[in-house]
Amino acid sequence: MSAATSPSERRVSARIGAISESATLAVDAKAKALKAAGRPVIGFGAGEPDFPTPDYIVDAAVEACRNPKYHRYTPAGGLPELKAAIAEKTLRDSGYEVDASQILVTNGGKQAIYEAFAAILDPGDEVIVPAPYWTTYPESIRLAGGVPVEVVADETTGYRVSVEQLEAARTEKTKVVLFVSPSNPTGAVYSEADAEAIGRWAVEHDLWVLTDEIYEHLVYGDATFTSLPAIVPELRDKCIVVNGVAKTYAMTGWRVGWIIGPKDVVKAATNLQSHATSNVSNVAQVAALAAVSGPLDAVAEMRTAFDRRRNLIVRMLNEIDGVFCPEPEGAFYAYPTVKDLLGKEIRGKRPATTVELAALILDEAEVAVVPGEAFGTPGYLRLSYALGDNDLIEGVSRIQKLLGEAKA
Incomplete structure (x- = not known):
């Protein structure tokens, strides 16, 4: 829709038309679609625990249904x-x-x-x-x-x-x-x-x-x-x-x-x-x-798992030349800076932005990450470590291999 479109011709209101799609949900949806199509995509996009809701909570819901x-x-x-x-x-x-x-x-x-x-x-x-x-x-x-x-x-x-x-x-x-x-x-x-x-x-x-x-x-x-x-x-x-x-x-x-x-x-x-x-x-x-x-026992178990994954993902990301990831102290996200990799050649391409770099990582490594532009700070990537240990290791290993090929 052009900026010159008159209010009478506008099909979607300016207020709603100005809203951007949720970037994190968009990345997660694309990763799931590719996985459903048979590609071995590992998604670091969605911010949700990989654990099931505790049984006592589900049981309460079942009773409420009746x-x-x-x-x-x-x-x-x-x-x-x-x-x-x-x-x-x-x-x-x-x-x-x-x-x-x-x-x-x-x-x-x-x-x-x-x-x-x-x-x-x-x-x-x-x-x-x-x-x-x-x-x-x-x-x-x-x-x-x-x-x-x-x-x-x-x-x-x-x-x-x-x-x-x-x-x-x-x-x-x-x-x-x-x-x-x-x-x-x-x-x-x-x-x-x-x-x-x-x-x-x-x-x-x-x-x-x-x-x-x-x-x-x-x-x-x-x-x-x-x-x-x-x-x-x-x-x-x-x-x-x-x-x-x-x-x-x-x-x-x-x-x-x-x-x-x-x-x-x-x-x-x-x-x-x-x-x-x-x-x-x-x-x-x-x-x-x-x-x-209820009790916080299940929360404590999840936190222990997230803490282990936190240490693992930070170590693995910081092993990549051109990547620096501060140690997150809370939540379940790593937010490394990758500014030193922008403009370098990776498999015949020179991503100039983290949007382009994230697209390259998805296409070449089959790993979904969210570019920093979604969070107001280009030059970074967000990776949720709220996923299984095996997927985390495999996914970051793929990223290590791909970005390790970067050359001036």
Whole structure:
């Protein structure tokens, strides 16, 4: 569609037409399609655990299916018993005390993020977005009428932004700062001191904070998870927490997330959801209730496996000339810089961008990775290590072989 197309001729609205496809889901879909066609593709694209949902959670869902109570509409904001359990879980895991009336249960984390921004942004409001960022953040901000303002961190700082960088990006139009730790796509984790400094900076300038805590239980080594509203109580009236069961409990397909925030904002987001989707699937909500109310044993087992894979993938990537991968401290992603390989000849081609390099890796090595352009930082690749050990070793070995052929 040309820029000159008149509104009357436009078939798709400008607002929706401007949205980019989710790059991570696109890479995963292409990898699965090639695999279905018989090619031995190994996918590092999707950010989802390779473990099954724990049995006790599945059993709770099966029982819910048989209960006529859950065959009907339920409150748009979530099952009361699930909201109460989320409040208890938040206090247990984050040290943050909230009331059930401050919680909205959503169709996954993506809906939570969009509805949170929609509830607080007016057209033209600016949101400071540390980059590399997850692909959905800027699109959700734009959909809500806001303007994402990127602040870029690189491998020299472990992909963590400083208060000084945030302050340099602040304008009279700044309304929100996004804070994500552990981070997708980099695995960066902020220390408690650095997180507190950012929180107090936000309070000083009367800014909202949206903090995504979806990877709260996936931290490794000496790193620790920090919940901003728990350590900066003054922030609580202008802080929205987004979370969900997807990563912690291997429940990506169940689609249950939530918002925690001030009551007036949560009520506004609930009103929006009542018209957009109404209640989240009751069966999925009951499964989520079992998850957040249950033990963290399965989570600990997954974290142990992810930690082992983390060490393995970082070592193997750093064995490749021209690649440097900082050690991620959380989540389940490696985010190596490959800038030194761009422009070099690899099997007759000279990829000039990481989009071209990722395409070459898929075509020649049959390995799917996501280029850094998807996360706002060209020159990098994201590899999820939430896949089986054998596939991880085979996939990175193929990448090693291919990129080892690079020549000036």
